[in-house]
Amino acid sequence: TNKEFLSLIQKETNKNDFERYLKQLVLKKLSIEENIAIFEVANKYIASWIKSKYTNLIQNCFEKSINIKPDIEIRLFGEKKTKKEIQNSLIQNQSPESTILNPSYTFDSFVVGPSNQMAYNAALAVASKPGIQYNPLFIYGGTGLGKTHILQAIGNHALENDKTVIYVTIEQFMNDFIFSINKKNMEHFREKYRNCDLLLIDDVQFLSGKESTQEEFFHTFNELHNAKKQIVMTSDRLPSQIAGLVDRLKSRFEWGLTTDIQIPKLETKIAIIEKKSELNGINLSRDIVSFIATTLDSSIREIEGVLIRINASASLLNLEINLQMVQNLLKDQIKENKENIKLPDIISLVASELNIKPSDIKSKKRTSSVANARRIVIYLARELTHNSMPDIAKFLEMKDHSSISHNMKKTTELIEKDENFKLIIQNLKNKLINKE
Ligand code: ADP
Ligand code: MG
CATH class of the missing domain: 3.30.300.180 (DnaA, N-terminal domain)
Structure with a gap:
């Protein structure tokens, strides 16, 4: 039984x-x-x-x-129910103890780097000592950069210290509010939201234009704040940039600490991919990890999707996970990017990163720094655009294109020999692929 x-x-x-x-x-x-x-x-x-x-x-x-x-x-439970029904029943029955958190979103499973260090430290501080520092804590940043993960990590940590935690998206808060009005059960609603140690509210940008919910949230906020209970919010933008948010909420959201999560740098991205594949039991070689990190743009959610696809192809099609298989999987992504990258972009990026004049790259100069930069431009042009060797030679005002293939060979050799050079190239690729 x-x-x-x-x-x-x-x-x-x-x-x-x-x-x-x-x-x-x-x-x-x-x-x-x-x-x-x-x-x-x-x-x-x-x-x-x-x-x-x-x-x-x-x-x-x-x-x-x-x-x-x-x-x-x-x-x-009852898989026959529609998603909406399940969600509603969860919201209605949700007592503070049964807050729905993803158990795998913890501080331990979060990779810290310069792009999220400050948000991470602040989150850890409020999770360990809720209501004492940074109240409210407001974390903002682009999609898929880890806001929900960090918010729920606070929740999981606080639950372990026997705190009462409520985690909801602002939409759930709103649904719950409307539902309680209809059922004339506001007392229950208020008791629930005003009797917790931590209130974690995800995606507050959706408060935009919802006046009665803003009103109710304003009172919830004040109650909790006066009682020195911790409030943490996330949003995809700063409070001041949320259109249709009443001023008194805007200013309250900025009372404590406002901190952002930025797009991770290459090294952090690599560390995240390594962590995620380890957690998913996938073994990826260094080459594959760097390839994914440099090919995909900034959203970690997207990267996770790719890891799941790799894993699925490997097990369903019985394929060995190797670089070629991963390249194949990401083919469409790469093709799409190729259309966007133009030769002048490559020149100006390489010139600025290597500190030389863009015009030098097209000149006849033969100093080693210029020759090196030119070689990198050629390599990136071949890798990241559809231009043929003669196209590239013409663009760089070189006499014949045989030296293009010579340069390519030399760069490829260098990449194999020199780990540092390889990273420089990858970083440049990354920047070109992810340019806005
Ligand atoms: P957001 O709420 O900002 O849109 P999420 O928190 O949902 O983003 O993150 C998307 C996915 O990326 C999640 O699975 C999360 O675990 C993962 N993720 C994002 N940043 C990190 C990080 N620094 N370390 C580990 N995983 C991360
Ligand atoms: Mg989120």
Whole structure:
């Protein structure tokens, strides 16, 4: 039975994981003929987290007790419901204790670099000592750069210290508010949002133009702030840039600390890819990691999507993960970028990065720095544009294009020999591919 199963698994896991997540598993079906055990839980994050972390352990529990090792399937409750229904029921039933957080969004799994260092430190500070410093904490930045991850990391950390946490997107807050008005149950709503230690609100830019929600949020904010409870918000822009946000909220949002998350630099991107592939159990060579980091633009979410595709192709098509396979997967992405990069862009970028005059690259000068820059331009032009060798020779005002292929060969050799040079090239590629 479910009870027996839970007591078995409880013995094998740590208290925190069990109390917070595993306890929620409900055994729906166990079929010895089909060799399968089906469980249900309330949300997809918990489902996929348990799946990735505990499948083996669950199988072992079955093995120990009834001597079969079934496949494990973890579904959402009542999968027949529409997404909307599930979401609504979650919001309505959500008590502070059952705040829906993705357990894998932790401080540990977040890669820190110059682009997010300050937001990370501030988040860690408010998670450890809520309500004392930086209240509210306002984190802003572009899509897919880790705002939700950091916000939920605060929540997960605070939950571990037995704080009450509410995490909602501003849209959930609004739905909850409207629902409570309709049900004439505002008391419950206010009690819920004003009795927590931390209120974490995601994507507050969507407050834009929602006057009655702004009004209600204003009161929630004041209550919590007066009671020295921690408020953390994220947004894709600064408070002052949120159109249709009333001034009194704008100014309150800036009372504490406002900090941004920027686009990660190449090294941080590489570190994030390494971390994500490790977490997903994918083994990528250094070459593949650099290739992904330099090819894809800034959104980490997009990079994660690629890692999932790599993993899926590898297991479904039984392919070996190598550079060529990854290049193939990203073909469309690269092609799209190629159309956007023009020869003059390459010259001006290389010139400015290497501190020489753009006009020198087209000149007859033969100093080593100019020759080096010219070689890099040629290489990048071949790699990143559709121009032929004669096209490039003509553009650079060179007499014949045989020296183009000579230059290409030399650069390729250098890249193989010299790790530092390779990084310089990758960085340039990265900048060209990601130019606005
Ligand atoms: P946002 O809310 O800013 O749009 P998310 O927090 O949803 O972005 O991040 C998108 C994905 O990228 C998430 O899976 C997140 O774990 C991952 N991610 C972003 N930044 C980092 C980082 N610095 N370290 C690890 N993972 C990151
Ligand atoms: Mg987000």
